[in-house]
Amino acid sequence: MEIVRFIIDNLDIIGTRTIEHISIVFLAVGIAIATAVPIGVAITQSKSTADTVLYLASMMITVPSIALFGLMIPLLSPIGHGIGYVPAVVAVILYSQLPIIRNTYTAITNVDPALREAAKGMGMSTWQRLRQVEIPLAIPVIMAGVRTAVVMNIGVTAIAAYIGAGGLGTFISRGISQSDPRQLVTGALAVSLLAIAADLFLALVQRLLTSRGIQGEVTP
Incomplete structure (x- = not known):
């Protein structure tokens, strides 16, 4: 009952910390998508390069x-952002790279070769095939x-409270100390519910972005 009362009495603070948490994760993953997807597409052209990047x-x-997070302190201190929001975002961007790059690479390389040949036969350029056939x-x-990166980094961002980034990890760090x-x-409960x-x-x-023709083949 004490925990329930504490939650009720601090709903405003929990809301504020939740917004801080979401802002770190979704900004970082958004930047990671913008960098990792092109990398994942690019490395499909070379198996050795793909192995190195992955x-x-x-x-x-x-x-x-x-x-x-500790490494971010000396690296970003010269520009005045050794602790707080910026190092948290940078760290989450780095953690988000692998699942997005790997899934992009796997998805593009597993496109049915017959579809590529059909697209070539229609006179599509490499860019047109990528944009109209392979990416969809x-x-x-x-x-x-992306889902893996987000769920994983919601947990990782809780640790960012130790470098003053705020978020729901603040409750965990203060609870321990x-x-x-x-x-x-x-x-812990708030982080879990946010991840779900x-x-x-x-x-x-994902369902909205997936072509109706292949929705039946995809398991959410």
């Missing part, structure tokens, strides 16, 4: 989040990578 992206995701067919798999289970449970809500929202976006 290996480097895999190495990045193995770095513990608290260590990566790849959307469900690319969106699956103050030995206050009310704040700890509130933060974001995944459901992106599943809807």
